[in-house]
Amino acid sequence: MSGFFWSALPYIAFAVLILGTAYRYWTGERGWSTKSSQFLAKDSLKVPIWLFHLGLLMAFGGHVIGILIPKALTDGVGISEHLYHIIALSGGIPAGVLFLGGFFLLMRRRFDNPRMKVNTSTSDGVIYFVMFLTLITGFGGTLLNAVGLLGDEFNYRECISPWFRSILAMNPDASLMADVPIIFKCHLILAMVTMIIFPFTRLIHCLSFPFEYFMRSNIIYRRK
Amino acid sequence: MKIKAQVCMVMNLDKCIGCHTCSITCKNVWTNRPGAEYMYFNNVETKPGIGYPKNWEDQNHWKGGWELDGGELVLKTGSKLGRLLKLFYHPEQPELDDYYEPWTYDYETLITSPRKKHQPVARPRSLISQQRMEIKWGPNWNDDLAGGDDVRQDVNLKKIGEDIALEFSDIFMKYLPRNCNHCLNPACVAACPSGAIYKREEDGVVLVSQDICRGWRHCIPACPYKKVYYNWKTNKAEKCTFCYPRLENGLPTVCTDTCVGRIRYMGILLYDMNGVLDAAKTSDPKMIYAQMLGLVKDPNDPEVIESARKEGVSEAVLNAAKVSPVYQLIKGWNLALPLHPEFRSLPMVWYIPPLSPIAKKFEDKVYLPQSEAMRIPVKYLAELFTAGNTDIILQTLQRLLDMRTVMRRKEIGEAPPQNLEFDVYEYEKMYKLLAIAKYSERIKLPAGLQGKTHDELRELQGSAGYICPGGFC
Numbered sequence: 001m002s003g004f005f006w007s008a009l010p011y012i013a014f015a016v017l018i019l020g021t022a023y024r025y026w027t028g029e030r031g032w033s034t035k036s037s038q039f040l041a042k043d044s045l046k047v048p049i050w051l052f053h054l055g056l057l058m059a060f061g062g063h064v065i066g067i068l069i070p071k072a073l074t075d076g077v078g079i080s081e082h083l084y085h086i087i088a089l090s091g092g093i094p095a096g097v098l099f100l101g102g103f104f105l106l107m108r109r110r111f112d113n114p115r116m117k118v119n120t121s122t123s124d125g126v127i128y129f130v131m132f133l134t135l136i137t138g139f140g141g142t143l144l145n146a147v148g149l150l151g152d153e154f155n156y157r158e159c160i161s162p163w164f165r166s167i168l169a170m171n172p173d174a175s176l177m178a179d180v181p182i183i184f185k186c187h188l189i190l191a192m193v194t195m196i197i198f199p200f201t202r203l204i205h206c207l208s209f210p211f212e213y214f215m216r217s218n219i220i221y222r223r224k
Numbered sequence: 225m226k227i228k229a230q231v232c233m234v235m236n237l238d239k240c241i242g243c244h245t246c247s248i249t250c251k252n253v254w255t256n257r258p259g260a261e262y263m264y265f266n267n268v269e270t271k272p273g274i275g276y277p278k279n280w281e282d283q284n285h286w287k288g289g290w291e292l293d294g295g296e297l298v299l300k301t302g303s304k305l306g307r308l309l310k311l312f313y314h315p316e317q318p319e320l321d322d323y324y325e326p327w328t329y330d331y332e333t334l335i336t337s338p339r340k341k342h343q344p345v346a347r348p349r350s351l352i353s354q355q356r357m358e359i360k361w362g363p364n365w366n367d368d369l370a371g372g373d374d375v376r377q378d379v380n381l382k383k384i385g386e387d388i389a390l391e392f393s394d395i396f397m398k399y400l401p402r403n404c405n406h407c408l409n410p411a412c413v414a415a416c417p418s419g420a421i422y423k424r425e426e427d428g429v430v431l432v433s434q435d436i437c438r439g440w441r442h443c444i445p446a447c448p449y450k451k452v453y454y455n456w457k458t459n460k461a462e463k464c465t466f467c468y469p470r471l472e473n474g475l476p477t478v479c480t481d482t483c484v485g486r487i488r489y490m491g492i493l494l495y496d497m498n499g500v501l502d503a504a505k506t507s508d509p510k511m512i513y514a515q516m517l518g519l520v521k522d523p524n525d526p527e528v529i530e531s532a533r534k535e536g537v538s539e540a541v542l543n544a545a546k547v548s549p550v551y552q553l554i555k556g557w558n559l560a561l562p563l564h565p566e567f568r569s570l571p572m573v574w575y576i577p578p579l580s581p582i583a584k585k586f587e588d589k590v591y592l593p594q595s596e597a598m599r600i601p602v603k604y605l606a607e608l609f610t611a612g613n614t615d616i617i618l619q620t621l622q623r624l625l626d627m628r629t630v631m632r633r634k635e636i637g638e639a640p641p642q643n644l645e646f647d648v649y650e651y652e653k654m655y656k657l658l659a660i661a662k663y664s665e666r667i668k669l670p671a672g673l674q675g676k677t678h679d680e681l682r683e684l685q686g687s688a689g690y691i692c693p694g695g696f697c
Contacts, residue, residue, distance in 0.1 A: 033439035033459035034311075040352070040456055042319040049312040114353035115320070119456060208438045210417035214304060218414035219500075222422040224472075 005189060006174035010167045013195040020199030021207070034205040037110075037119055044109040052102025058095035059138075062088065067164045071157045081155070089146055096139040103135060127201040130194055137187035150181045160184060226497040227521060227532035229541045230408070230428035230572055231471055231669065232550045233480065234489040234560045235401055236658055237578040238624070242399035244268050244364065246479035246488075250403070253478050254465070257690060259457025261326035261351045264363055265464035266403040266479045271608065272378040273366035273397075277322040280450040281564065282379040287316045289411050289448030289567030290504060297505050297568065299415055301445050307415065316445035320456070324361040326351040352456070369397050380607040396600045398578045400608075401487075403479060404451040404464035405563065405571030406430045408495065408519065409504040412463070415446030420461070426541075428572065429466045434690060437461050448567035458690060474671025486661075491548030491668040492541055493572070494532055495519045500570065509566035509611035516562060516570055520555045523548065540670035547668050549657060550574070557646075557654060559620055561609035576658070577605045577617060579624050592628060595621035627651045627658070 025032065038045050066088060074084055107128065110116045144150050163176040177185070198204065250266040269275045283289060287300040301307055301316055310316075329346035337344035350357040369375050406423075410430050413421045420436035421443055423429070432443070432452070437460040443452040444461065452463045467477040475481070480488040496519050503515035521528040523545035532542060545551065553560040553576065560574035579598065595618050596602060602621070606614045623645065630640050630651040640648050657665065 029435045030460075031458070032435075033437070034441075035459045036439050036441055036454075037456070038313060038317055038441065039319055039454045042317070046313050046315075053312055114355055118353055205438065208418065210308070210419075210438075210440065212419065213308070213417040216419060219409065220413055220419055220422040221425045223425050 002177065003174055005185075006163065006177045007172040009189070009192050010172070013192040017195045017198055020196075021204060024199045024204065032204060032208070033202075034208070035124075035202040037116060040115045040119055041109060041113050044105075044113070048102050048105035048109065050102070051098045052106055055095050055097070055099025055102055058091065059099050062092050062095060066157065067161045070161070070165070071155075084157075085146070089142075092142055096135075096142065100135055100139060103132065107132075123197075123201045126197060127194075127203060130190060130197065134187060134190040134194060137183050137190060141181065141183040141187055144181075144183065150183075154179070154181060156180075156184065160188070225521075225527070225531045227494050227528055227535055227537065228425060228428065228497045229532070229537050229545065230493045230495055231406070231466060232428075232491060232493040232548075232554075233403075233477070233573045234550045234553045234576065235573070236487045236489070236576040237398060237400070238576065238658075239485040239487040240268070240399040240401060240578075241485045242268055242270065242367070243484050245482050245484045246401055246403075247363075249478050249482040250464075253467075255462075257457075259455040260453070260462060260690070262320065262323045262363075263453040263455075263462065265451070265453075265462075266401065267363055268399055268401045269364070270367050270369060270375075271398050271400045272381050272604070273369070273375050274377050274379075275366070275400075275402075276324075276363050277318045277450050278361075279377065279379060280448075283448060283567070285316075286318070286448075286450070287445060288450065289446075289569055290409070291568070292505065292507065295505070295507075297409075297501065299411055299446055300448075301415065301442070307442060308417070310442070311417070311440055314441055314445055317441055317454075318444065318450065320352065321361070324363055324365070325357060325359075327357055327359060369395070380604060383607050383612070384601065384603040394599075396604075398600055400563075400575075401479070402449065402451070402563070403477075403573065404430065404466070405449060405569070405573045406464075406466055407572060408500045408516075408570035409568065411446040411448060411567075411569050412443035412452050415442040416440070417442055421452075424468075425536075427466075427468075427471060429468050429471065430463070431465060431468065432461050432463055434458075434460055434462075448564065448569060449571070455690070460690075462690065471669060474669050476667045476669060480667065486663075486666065489549045489553060489657075489661075489666045491550040492523075492545040492670065493548065493551055493554070494521045494523050494528055494537070494542075494545050496521055504568045504570055509568075510613040512565040512568065512570075513562060513610050513613065513616060516565065517555055517558070519570070520551070522555075523551060538670070544668050544670040549661070549666060549668055552657065557623060557650075558616075559623060559654075559658075561616065561620065563609060564611070565609075566611035575609060576624075577609055577620055579621060579628075592625055595625055623654075624658075627654045631655050 110120055141150070145154065145156070159176045159180050163173060166173040166176065246266050247264050247268055251264060254265050255261070255263040264276065267276050275281065279285060280288075283300060289300055290297050291300045299307070301310070327348045327350055330349055331346050333344045334346050348357055348359050349355065365371060366375055406429055408428070410421070410423060413423060413430065417440045418436055418438045420433045420438070422431060422433070424431065439459040439461070441454055441461065444450070444454055452461050455462050467475075470477060476488070476490045480490050499519050503512065503519050506512045506515045523529070523542065529542060550560070554574055559576045561577060562571045562574055565571070578600065598621065602614050602617050603612075605617045606612050610616045626641070626644055630644070630648055633640050644651070
């Protein structure tokens, strides 16, 4: 079973993420949208939307650094394990607080307002649920680890990070995941579930960030 | 010179009776869908009044349209970079309550109610939340000056420093039907981060691609006329399409076709695309109207025709431009004026300011009052149509008054008045077009823009529209 979770599922998740997104783009671009609800409830969006997106982007950046930069590299430039964790937590805890706080406020807004309720689709409900569990396991695991409740010998940069890089290198090493605490295992599986459902939810809007807007002229003329 | 064709509309406000037929036929055709219940691609407002959405003309609040920043033309909502910071939350985007909450009534209770002491009542129910609601505002709440305190908030009144007179003999109002202006310099197009909104080269119609739109919503605050709407169900922007499927077949828009007062004129204008930016950058807002007239070129000028041919304007369009009623009204007689030219988007729906009601303000013996003494203050009309330039309004009103005088004298067998601007023949032509023109004279649109056979069109039936063919909506 662990072979499936840590050797096969990651590739399934990546494949669905890429192929599913392409499928949706080609067949359902008419429904490709940010799904903004500012029109239905404006004031309650103002602050929470910033908290949420800022926290999300910070958390995403932290994951990229923590997973992709090998421990050997930071050791090499003389950053001690202790210092590294102080840096990681000083970014990670605010990110988690913003992310979770924004998420909580947005959920309260969404399910407390009769106008918003009718604008909430099944796929919205599913992604909020999965995102909530992912957030809780990730933030919870980090906090437990920080106070030492997950044991002294656990260091995600010696198991989870190399495992993820082994996935990227197309040479999965499931044995690295053997001693990882259950809360992080859940976090990883939920992350993979998120990747699998990503193409079929509103999350796709993050791929539409309008970089090209800076390049183009003001007025667009098109032939019929 | 780079000549392009623009399908253009003129509304003769003298004849608008405020019946809302245009709004209703438009709604039945275009916005009777879930998510679009609140939208009126075409609506009719009573002026003075705050309109739909509330106070849309107040750009200090909504930041719509363009402004000059050190001689450069920039969107009032901010720079490109600044606006990207508004992707999550746009402070200037109107919300549902700025328009109104659409509703229906529980008609079922009228026929299913058991025998009761009191007659059953159909109570209002929200079309958004489907819950019982209290009606607080509607799309034409200020109709015929209803709700005086709201009416007093009209930003044009504030600008001219006048209040609505309470004396019945002084009170004034007029109707203003509004749809998308299909501007030459559309702010919505410039604001769209996804590049989904575009202006068609063939006929100048401004459209939102429902596939490319990502719901960033920046077009909605950017449009100074608030004529781009957010569909809360499909989460995409929608706007008046100028009924382009009809235009392509030589038919006018639905609002034009069904207008009871026959106030609407449609035809082709040839304009110089190279001059658009300079016209929009005119430093004095009061001069923008004159610059817009400069963009409009004579369809009989051989040089213009040659340039248009070079740009691929078809012969059918060129021929329609030569007989265009809108050219005559806009450039021939300077009767039609743009709505709020100071927004700098160069709107292509033009308005002939109203003379009526012709009612003597004072107990004088003249048949018609002077153009300055009209019941609707000239300064008010100037705020609407010329960025405050009263000279243009007075000139237009005087021409309309002269036309009436000429026709009246003719009718009662008197000699025409002296000191007329035009020949009597010209006033008779004006009268024919403004007062008694038939459908075919008011509307001169070229057929054959479509370029598809009827069989091809039949195959397309049901494959296009606002709903989502692939699901995921």
